[in-house]
Amino acid sequence: MSALRELGARVWCVATPDIYARFGDQAEVESAVLVSDCTDVEEILCALQREGLSPSDFDAVCSQQEFSLVATALLGAELSPIKPLTAALLRDKYLQKSRIAEADIPVAGCRIHPDLAALDSVSDQLPVVVKPILGASCANTYVARDTQEFGHAIAEFRTSGFNGPFLVEEFVTxxxxxxxxxxxxxxxxxxxxxxxxxxxxxxxxxxxxxxxxxxxxxxxxxxxxxxxxxxxxxxxxxxxxxxxxxxxxxxxxxxxxxxxxxxxxxxxxxxxxxxxxxxxxxxxxxxxxxxxxxxxxxxxxxEVHGYALLMAAGTGTVRAIPSRAEFLAQDGVVSGRPMVGVGYRVDAPTAASDVHIGEVVVRGATEDDVVKRLHEINEWFRAQVVLG
Structure with a gap:
């Protein structure tokens, strides 16, 4: 939103109450339109109407959020730079890979299995990757190279309550x-x-x-x-x-x-x-x-640059975590910050790439220097984080 404002745009933001509570004071928007689900076209349209607004009142309807792309395209129509069909292709991994294959571009083969029961037939087709069709950030995504990993994936799906549909992809080396x-x-x-x-x-x-x-x-x-x-x-x-x-x-x-x-x-x-x-x-x-x-x-x-997502070393409640200033005081750090505050509960520290509790970008003279520094920062971060 800061980039839009830099270009002189006046911005209205559709957001959920929890996100607005965390970041609303940084948004500098004309108004926030609050909804419970930023992917629900019906709810967004109704919320806009309650504010006396319509998508046609704006010059552009856009989003940088993965899960809002389709809703934005449908609501914005000609006011959205991404059209509904393209938005669907960018979100639905089966549609996407099918379209890529039709264009004769090298891509892993894939197929849809409707539920957990249907996954039974996959056990003799390993190695594969099993994931949600509309997923992101590796959430509920598992590689199954052998029957043990396949069984673990099935058990994790049952634990999480995710029952499909599933996208099963060929494993690509x-x-x-x-x-x-x-x-x-x-x-x-x-x-x-x-x-x-x-x-x-x-x-x-x-x-x-x-x-x-x-x-x-x-x-x-x-x-x-x-x-x-x-x-x-x-x-x-x-x-x-x-x-x-x-x-x-x-x-x-x-x-x-x-x-x-x-x-x-x-x-x-x-x-x-x-x-x-x-x-x-x-x-x-x-x-x-x-x-x-x-x-x-x-x-x-x-110079060479690299980044790392910093995960918690275990589960528990965050009692202490490095500040942005402490990140920047470390050698070679270009940018870095904690992603959570004291009191945050870590339940599944490696469940997906978006559950990291810190992130950092570093610089160095060579790729090896940067890799070494990223590992050093990761060790420093884990030593500073206190979980209780």
Whole structure:
């Protein structure tokens, strides 16, 4: 919202009461329209009407929230840069991968199983990845390489109460990368590639989750291949205006499409892209909302940058956690912050990538330096966090 205001926009914000209670004092909006569910088109439309408002009263209807993309597209119609069909393709992983496959872009095969009972037939088709069709942040997402991991996934689904429908994907080997960029009028204006420290699916095993931004001058062949795949994928999905957060697998000379979202990447990926590539994804997204000018101005850094999501070492109530100032006092830290405060209850510290309790971006002379520093910051953070 700060990027929209920077361009002179007056902003009305649809939000849930809990989110507005946490961040409303930072929003600087004309008005907040409160709803219980930001994905419910009916509720949002009714709430707007109660405020004497209609979507047609605005110049743009937009969202940077994953779960609100379809509602925004439906409510905004011509006022939304993402149309309903494209929004559905960006949200529904089955529709998305099917469209990508139809465009002859390398992608894992997938199929839908309606419920837990239907998953029984999958046990002889391993390895696979099992996830919700409309999921995000690896929540309720499991890799099953063998019958033991498959049984664990089934048990976790039962414990969580999630009974489907499920998307079952072929397991793809290779190093996972995230690709963050800007597209305007169908033209790819910027693309930055970052390599995950570990494939995101391994998050549940307790590995450090994060990535290293890659300099184009050091990876010209990779940038050429990924740029070609990104252009073809965005065209297939009909995503012509806005930002994107894509994930791909790199195995030797092969690049395989994984997923694509029509928003800025989660965690501190926006800060990573800003520090390493010199591009403000939020500002460029805001420009797109109002038909802003191209091209994108980038100011790449001569250093290497990486980020990490900092998870709690266990469960319990947070009694102490480092402040933003304490993060910035650490060597090599570009940005960092706690994501929760004292009193927050940690119940499942590695359930998904969005349950981290801290995040950090660091810089260094080499990729190895940055990886080492990220692990050091992770150890420092865990030593400072007190759970009771």
């Amino acid at each position: 290779g190093a996972e990368h995230h690709v963050d960029g800007i597209v305007r009028d169908g033209e790819l204006l910027f693309l930055g590639i970052s390599r995950y420290l570990q494939n995101v699916i391994e998050l549940r095993s307790g590995v450090l989750s994060g990535s290293i931004a890659l300099r184009p001058v050091l990876y010209p062949s990779l940038y050429e291949k990924v740029s070609s795949l990104a252009r073809a994928s965005l065209a297939a999905l009909g995503h012509r205006d806005g930002v994107f957060h894509m994930e791909v697998f790199v195995h030797g000379d092969e690049v395989t499409f994984s997923e694509c979202a029509g928003r800025v990447g989660g965690g501190p990926i926006d800060q990573l892209v800003s520090a390493h590539f010199g591009v403000d994804l939020h500002l460029e997204w805001a420009k797109t909302m109002f038909g802003g000018p191209g091209p994108v101005t980038a100011a790449p850094s001569g």
